[in-house]
Structure formats: structure tokens, C-alpha cells
Amino acid sequence: MRGLLLHLLRWIWVPLLLGAVALAIWGVSNGQYGEVYRWFNILCYSCIGLGS
């Protein structure tokens, strides 16, 4: 059992990485990159501390 858990721990990064990359690509294909780009180009008053 311990061997199985160690084996899982050693290689679980593979499906995690593949899943993360797939999700990122899926998000980009659904326009989320464009949304981030749009937010980037809007001056962030909260970040600067302007206004109330």
C-alpha cells in the first residue's frame, strides 16, 4: 500500500500538469486571454489607491 502511495506521489504531477495546461488552453479558446488583456488595459484605480 505504501509503495502504491509513493508511486502515486511520484507521478501525480503528470495528470495535474496536463490538466492545468488543458484548462488554460480551453480558457484561452473561450476568450479568457482577451478578457485579461482588456482588464490589463483598464487603469486599475484600486491598485493605485485612487478614489474612495
Added chain:
Amino acid sequence: MDESRPPRWLKWRGKIQALSTILVNSYFLKGLTGGCCIPVLNCWACPAAVASCPIGALQNAAGQARWQRSAGGSLLSLVPFYILGTLVAFSVLLGRFMCGWLCPFGWLQDLLGRLSRRKLRLPNWTGYLRYVFLVGLVFVVPYLTTELWFCKICPQGALEGGIFQPLVHPELRADIGTLWYIKQAMLVAWLVAFVYIRRPFCRLMCPLGAIFALFSRVSVLQIKFNPNKCNNCGWCEEICPAGLDPRKQVNSHLCISCLECQKCPQGAITTLPIWRLHSDSESQVKKGNLPSCATRCNN
């Protein structure tokens, strides 16, 4: 390879941190990379920032999710897969390497930390506070209020956006109000804390570090402590920028993977890919350094 000598590239950490800070604030790539979420805490309100702060982007996504849900949007469309997927991918590969080697705010903490040898130690439980900021101020409150509440208190924003934007754009100075003064006061408090506490922002508040820490235990990059080589000199605990004791807290969720402990004079701390972390005894058996029963020992 002589394991008692640290890898030469470790001495480049400060220079790499400086280079990373310059690159993410190099201005000229703005038009190309503005939609990229870089895995470091660099305020996108900085006039020279070339890419988006992932924490700001997550807050925006949470606020937008509120509007989309009100308009009948599907649950899947509410989740910022691009941002989360990017961050998880970096974390799974490199753990918190970005915190220790690339983050501009981490670099600032390291620089100011050199000003005093006297350090205040924080209890370990304080490392869980950043998860409260992550869940509360990055997801829940922005979803409920559609405002970027973490950005309102972020000291990196106060430094890079709050100081440099009004300098570069004088027309913004008319909008300076109470929030700006509060942010600057908080920034000053953090800067003082950086001198007397090791990486306090990373430990107490950074939501990006909190995300990376979730996956750092299973990331490819791992640190191994060999107690057989350790002579308990305490050198690693003395130099750890995160205020940890690597002998006890190696691969802790608070570790920033700066790899400074790898300079151990005894060579007791090394960096390994995760698939070798638990199988080192197997390779030693194959080399003839250990008896065959070593692979069955609990280590």
C-alpha cells in the same frame, strides 16, 4: 559530483531576481504580453508592467462572474480556467520557485531583510492566514461586491501603481484620497516589517504564494534533507529567507524554494525531481552504496 559543494548557479539568485523585476517592468512589451498572466506578484497598474497580475485578473474574473451569473451565464463560463490553469501548471512544475527566484516583491523583501540581523520569528500557524486572503479577498468579496478588494490593500500596488502612476500621469493626482494614504501607510508598515521579519508578506498575506503552495508538495522540484550528513550546525536555519528550519520543514508549504539551504556546508540538502525523492535508496542500492534491504526500509 561533489555533493558537499553547492551548485554554482545558486549564487546567481539575486541577479536573477533583479533581472526578473526588470523584465516584468520593461514597458516595451506591453502591447504583446498584456494578456499573459505572469506567475509573480507584479502590479499591472505599474506604468511599466508588461503583463497582468494573476491576482488582479482573478478578482476581475470573480467580479465578472457575478454579472454573468445574474445574466444567466453557465457555471462553467464563470471559472477563470486560463488564469488558474496557468498558475497550477507553473506550480506543478516548479513549486514555489517563482517566489524564491522571480518575484519582484520577494526580491524587495530579501533586500530589506539584509538590513538587520535581528529577526522576529512568527509562529507557524500564521502561514495559514494567506489562505484566508486568497479565498476571502480574491474570490468571495470581489464576487459579492465586484470590486478588487485585495488590490485595495496590496502593498505591491501601493508601491508600483500608487507611487509611479501619479508620477507619470499628473492628472491622476487630483483623485488621490483617503484610500491612497491608507495604502501608502500600509506599505511603509510592510517595508519596516521586511527588515525585521523574514518574508512576512509571503507568509502572512500573499494569495499567489498560497496558490503555489497548494501544489508544491507534489511539484517536480523537490528539496531533500539527508539527516545522515547533517551535523546540526543550524546554518540552514540561520540563512533561510523564509525563516524556516530546513531540517524540520523541508518542502513545507511556507518554503519559497530559494534553494539557499542547498549551500549547506555538509551537502545535507539537495534538490531532486520528485520521482527521485523517495527512490534515492533504490539508486544507491544499484550503485552498490547500500545493501539491497535498504529499499524496504522506511526513510
